[in-house]
Amino acid sequence: MKTLGIVLGTRPEVVKLAPLIMALHQDSRFALRIISTGQQAAMLDQTLEEFGVAPDVDFAIMIPGQSLTQITHRALEKFAAESVLAGLDALVVHGDTATTLAGALAAFQAEIPLIHVEAGLRSGDPTSPYPEEGNRKLVAQVASLHLAPTRGNLANLIREGVREENIVVTGNTVVDALNWGSKRLGGYGDPLLSDLDDDPRRVIVASAHHRVSHGTPMREIAAALGELATRTDIRIVISVHPNPAVQDVLVPALSGFENVDMVAPLPYLAFCRLLRRSHLILSDSSGAEEEGPALGIPTLVLRRVTERHESLGTGSSRLVGVSRTQIVAEVERLLDNPEEHARMARAAFPYGDGHAAQRSVVAIGTFFGLEEPEEEP
Secondary structure: OEEEEEEEOOHHHHHHHHHHHHHHHOOOOEEEEEEEOOOOOHHHHHHHHHHOOOOOEEOOOOOOOOOHHHHHHHHHHHHHHOOOOOOOOEEEEEOOOHHHHHHHHHHHHOOOOEEEEOOOOOOOOOOOOOOHHHHHHHHHHHOOEEEEOOHHHHHHHHHOOOOHHHEEEOOOHHHHHHHHHHOOOOOOOOHHHOOHHHOOOEEEEEEOOOHHHOOHHHHHHHHHHHHHOOOOOEEEEEEOOOOHHHHHHHHHHHOOOOOEEEEOOOOHHHHHHHHHHOOEEEEOOHHHHHHHHHHOOOEEEOOOOOOOHHHHHHOOEEEOOOOHHHHHHHHHHHHHOHHHHHHHOOOOOOOOOOOHHHHHHHHHHHHOOOOOOOOOO
């Protein structure tokens, strides 16, 4: 039996690692040690509970206002002080957060093989998204097994010198999670949305919280949403992140609009239901670029660049930047031109077929010499 450490610390990491955790739990060849850094605290705990994942270790590093350096430093200290890596055959990290980087460094310094889930994403701009682009490139330098969602991600890694035999294309586990959540839909998770199913207006689901949106971009996004809210034929539901850099801009700009519902980040299952109710998605979240296309919902990405080029290629998502005028123009084009909306409103699966977790298990088993490689998706 091989013992794997699974490191997570943010809500998106739980969403994307939970399918893999569930698949590994069903395989008697593996024992798991779930390590939470607690980077996002409340949102993290809520999502862990929804997926039925209980950490074996919780670093509880969350302190309001701490810097990226402090997050990384405190997580590294906890890895060393609590000896959580003892006896592990490999450590699994996901994506590109400060938690990911800290876990990768801890594994490297402890000479433990590192398995990187969602490997190989690249925007080509080291400053955007920041710090994610830098984090994932750093993690790639020390990973032993790279689980890449797409062939494009594989190509990125090979260009950077990673040996192809150390890369497996699995698809993205976000599709697995979305399929899991879609079978367990409940309510919308907020009283403000209790009448949503009876509202004839088209629903725009919006979110803006990423670090690259703080400051002027956030003000532009808020102004665009305010201008769109003057329309009477739509209803905007916006998830307002608790970060003051988000709250202090969005709340004053959007308060008072009858057709704007500002809600706290919803539980995952409630969010899945909200996405299915939406007419279009407007977001700076990387997850939206994966979830929207899989649901056949036009997705407008509030960024200058993206590391998820595949959904752009399908036509199901579009980069619209962070200019007020550009955002409004792109949204109104979809609202006022049914043909334009229909062209984007087709389900596309550039990130896999919902079996990424099982392919990842096979890849990990093969890495340890436990089975033969499985054919790529």
